[in-house]
Amino acid sequence: MTNNQSYGGADHIEALLALADDHLILGHRLSEWCGHAPMLEEDLSLPNMALDLLGQARNLFAHVANLENCGKSEDDLAYLRSDREYKNCLMVERPNGDFAHTMLRQLYFAAFMQPYWQAMEDSTDDTLRALAGKAEKEMSYHIRHAGEWVVRLGDGTEESAHRMVNAVVALHPYTDELFEISAPLQNCIEHGLLPDPTPIRAPWQAMIEDIFSQAYLTIPDVPFPQEGGRHGRHTEDFGHLLSELQYMQRAYPGMAW
Amino acid sequence: MSVAAKQDLSTARAWAAASAVVDPEVPCVTIADLGILRSVELQGDTAIAHVTPTYSGCPAVLAIELAVEAALLEAGFNPRVERVLSPPWTTDWITEEGQSKLKAYGIAPPVKASGSKRALFDDTVIACPRCESHNTQKVSEFGSTACKAQYRCCDCSEPFDYFKCI
Ligand SMILES: [Zn+2]
Numbered sequence: 001m002t003n004n005q006s007y008g009g010a011d012h013i014e015a016l017l018a019l020a021d022d023h024l025i026l027g028h029r030l031s032e033w034c035g036h037a038p039m040l041e042e043d044l045s046l047p048n049m050a051l052d053l054l055g056q057a058r059n060l061f062a063h064v065a066n067l068e069n070c071g072k073s074e075d076d077l078a079y080l081r082s083d084r085e086y087k088n089c090l091m092v093e094r095p096n097g098d099f100a101h102t103m104l105r106q107l108y109f110a111a112f113m114q115p116y117w118q119a120m121e122d123s124t125d126d127t128l129r130a131l132a133g134k135a136e137k138e139m140s141y142h143i144r145h146a147g148e149w150v151v152r153l154g155d156g157t158e159e160s161a162h163r164m165v166n167a168v169v170a171l172h173p174y175t176d177e178l179f180e181i182s183a184p185l186q187n188c189i190e191h192g193l194l195p196d197p198t199p200i201r202a203p204w205q206a207m208i209e210d211i212f213s214q215a216y217l218t219i220p221d222v223p224f225p226q227e228g229g230r231h232g233r234h235t236e237d238f239g240h241l242l243s244e245l246q247y248m249q250r251a252y253p254g255m256a257w
Numbered sequence: 258m259s260v261a262a263k264q265d266l267s268t269a270r271a272w273a274a275a276s277a278v279v280d281p282e283v284p285c286v287t288i289a290d291l292g293i294l295r296s297v298e299l300q301g302d303t304a305i306a307h308v309t310p311t312y313s314g315c316p317a318v319l320a321i322e323l324a325v326e327a328a329l330l331e332a333g334f335n336p337r338v339e340r341v342l343s344p345p346w347t348t349d350w351i352t353e354e355g356q357s358k359l360k361a362y363g364i365a366p367p368v369k370a371s372g373s374k375r376a377l378f379d380d381t382v383i384a385c386p387r388c389e390s391h392n393t394q395k396v397s398e399f400g401s402t403a404c405k406a407q408y409r410c411c412d413c414s415e416p417f418d419y420f421k422c423i
Contacts, residue, residue: 041396041397041399041407042397044397044399044400044401044407045397045398045399048399048400048403049399051312051314051316051403052312052313052314052403053314054314055312055313055314055315056313056314058313058314059313059342126343127342129343130342130343130345131313131342133343133344133345134310134312134313134342134345134346135313137345137423138312138313138423141398141399141421141423144398145398145399
């Protein structure tokens with residue numbers, strides 16, 4: 001059981017943390033919109049989506065904390081690691097930018113996670129299987145909501161279309177990393193703990209192309225995909241994000257609501 | 258009375274206490290109406306309530322669990338609440354009584370069985386809970402709580418919440 005490559009081993013913990021970090025960091029970014037959204041309905045939508053992501057992150061952190069080799073609490077994992085210990089993909093830590101950037105990032109992420117959670121319903125990890133059934137349905141709402149906005153903005157005014165194109169150019173280079181298979185993930189795939197993201201790539205691309213065609217957008221060529229997050233190498237903005245995310249636990253160690 | 262019959266009676270009493278707890282965000286329905294309370298079983302004088310959260314990040318979960326504990330304690334049991342994640346909660350578990358309570362409260366109950374494959378931009382027609390009109394419009398997929406979407410009725414002009422399918 002304490003084998004490095006099987007259930008509860010170091011690789012299992014590492015791969016689950018990467019997944020939890022994606023959800024925590026994107027949830028945090030979305031929550032920054034609270035009170036700043038362009039309209040009241042969106043001021044409700046964005047924190048609602050943030051809540052879904054934070055709930056999924058929390059469930060994953062709780063799962064990791066319960067694994068016998070972890071030795072850390074849910075709060076330690078979420079709030080008290082240093083920047084290099086977070087293994088989220090870079091896209092989720094990118095600053096919100098304008099509304100077009102935020103919605104496109106949400107679409108890219110949700111269109112990946114929805115089928116990925118669905119694939120987790122066949123995991124050999126019982127807890128993950130239980131979490132996946134709910135998360136998969138939640139993500140389909142995110143796809144729909146973000147997809148509708150991408151179409152509305154891309155097929156909108158000259159200004160909104162321009163902003164949408166800028167968002168695609170800025171964010172598309174970060175999409176490759178969603179499909180990256182780190183060494184811990186590879187081991188988890190071999191043990192049936194986590195799904196292989198590779199088979200999701202073609203349907204993901206097809207969904208994005210379908211939405212882009214309605215939004216008059218095209219997928220750009222990306223000569224240099226951005227990556228490094230899965231190895232703890234983050235962008236400059238990440239430090240600023242963490243200083244806000246971790247402030248309470250750093251300033252008042254052990255505080256609880 | 259036989260021991261078994263007493264046990265049944267106590268289990269029923271524990272269920273009655275736990276199932277009377279209302280959802281803090283939608284107080285017109287109880288957690289039994291919503292299907293969140295899965296079961297209550299007795300082990301000695303400990304009553305174990307099984308609760309399934311609606312959404313991964315539902316902020317009401319903790320409040321509901323504490324309220325169930327308090328209700329069981331008041332009914333004379335040693336309370337324990339266990340969170341059950343699988344199978345995941347679906348709006349199909351809302352009872353018929355729950356559905357009519359939602360409607361009477363002004364919240365349109367979920368209309369179609371969950372799990373059906375939703376296409377992008379698929380729009381289901383939701384009847385206005387006040388005037389029954391089908392001439393309604395979706396304002397936003399997300400509402401005041403995770404479980405609701407916002408709609409507006411084009412006939413009676415009232416805005417209303419829709420308890421969305423999941
Ligand atoms: Zn009406």
